[in-house]
Amino acid sequence: MQAEIRFKDIKKSYDGKIVMEGFNFAVEKGDFVTIIGSSGCGKTTALKMVNGLIEPDEGEILIKGENIRGMDQTQLRRNIGYAIQGSVLFPHMTVEQNIAYVPNLINKRDRAKTRAAVSKWMGIVGLDGELRERYPSELSGGQQQRVGIARALAASPEILLMDEPFGAVDEITRSQLQTELRRIYEQTKITVLFVTHDIGEALKLGTKVLVMDQGEIQQYAPPEELLSHPATPFAEQIVTCAR
Ligand SMILES: Nc1ncnc2c1ncn2[C@@H]1O[C@H](COP(=O)(O)OP(=O)(O)OP(=O)(O)O)[C@@H](O)[C@H]1O
Ligand SMILES: [Mg+2]
Missing domain, CATH: 3.40.50.300 (P-loop containing nucleotide triphosphate hydrolases)
Structure with missing residues (x-):
């Protein structure tokens, strides 16, 4: 194989x-x-x-x-999605803009499609919707990591x-993130x-x-x-x- x-x-x-x-x-x-x-x-x-x-x-x-x-x-x-430890988010972009970064490149003008993708991934990694407009510096470490994972996954990488x-x-938080990641893996088989x-x-x-x-x-x-x-x-x- x-x-x-x-x-x-x-x-x-x-x-x-x-x-x-x-x-x-x-x-x-x-x-x-x-x-x-x-x-x-x-x-x-x-x-x-x-x-x-x-x-x-x-x-x-x-x-x-x-x-x-x-x-x-x-x-x-x-x-290829890439998520690393620490502050890898774009600091001048909101949660929504960070997660939407690659989908935006792909969907170009289709804002609704990108918004829907952001909502979906925020839900999957367990981020509250009201964090959408926050900047990375206004998030906890665990929330930042979730955004990083959502951003990596939102590009639908293989x-x-x-x-x-x-x-x-x-x-x-670590245990929750592990369980969520394992579930995402089982669903997507990436x-x-x-x-x-x-x-x-x-x-x-x-x-x-x-x-x-x-x-x-x-x-x-x-x-x-x-x-x-x-x-x-x-x-x-x-x-x-x-x-
Ligand atoms: N840009 C660099 N210039 C010089 N040496 C480097 C560079 N990047 C890594 N190294 C060295 O290469 C070796 C491997 O580094 P690497 O970052 O791959 O290790 P690692 O297994 O990820 O370690 P850790 O568990 O500490 O993250 C280390 O000895 C490191 O010091
Ligand atoms: Mg290392």
Whole structure:
């Protein structure tokens, strides 16, 4: 089967320091892959390669078998939702304008259609309608993250990249966001790559978990398998925390 996303013989270094080398990894369409590993092991680097924000030194990123290097970058990014931790919202735009950003580009003059899409996504991520006209600075951290997720999803991407998107919220909000994301995933069957530091979150959300250490893949397996048969001492150490 053709992979939805394939990292092929990737090498990446910064200032001569190798982050990853001979990195090979494939994500099937409809998988929800959670990525967990030590700080600085290359998770964000890997994620940003998928939407072309970072280019590998060697190797290829293939989406549906096509090298992204030759693709129109705007088109590529429009098809890939990207949600990261922290303030990634446009600060001078309201909640509505933030979420409507990509639908506006697509629907052009059809305001009603865009408004309806904004309402729909605000509902799905659990944002109260009366927050529409607020600016990001007037929202709580959890609300900002919901807006970020709604904005990423409103473009109806086939692939969703999330880099520790629930890092800065309290346990209850985090648990709600996890449940909502999992529901959205089940409804839309998009392909998700989700970076987290939290093994509980990785096991709860992922259909597969990628365990990384120092640019190397330690294990890539469904949660049950990772728990019952950790493949390396590093994987063992990580799951011990979740047992
Ligand atoms: N622009 C850059 N210039 C130089 N070094 C970089 C750059 N970006 C990342 N690095 C280094 O590359 C390595 C991998 O970084 P990356 O951001 O991918 O790690 P990460 O796994 O996402 O870490 P964390 O869990 O802390 O977010 C780190 O050692 C980091 O310091
Ligand atoms: Mg990171």
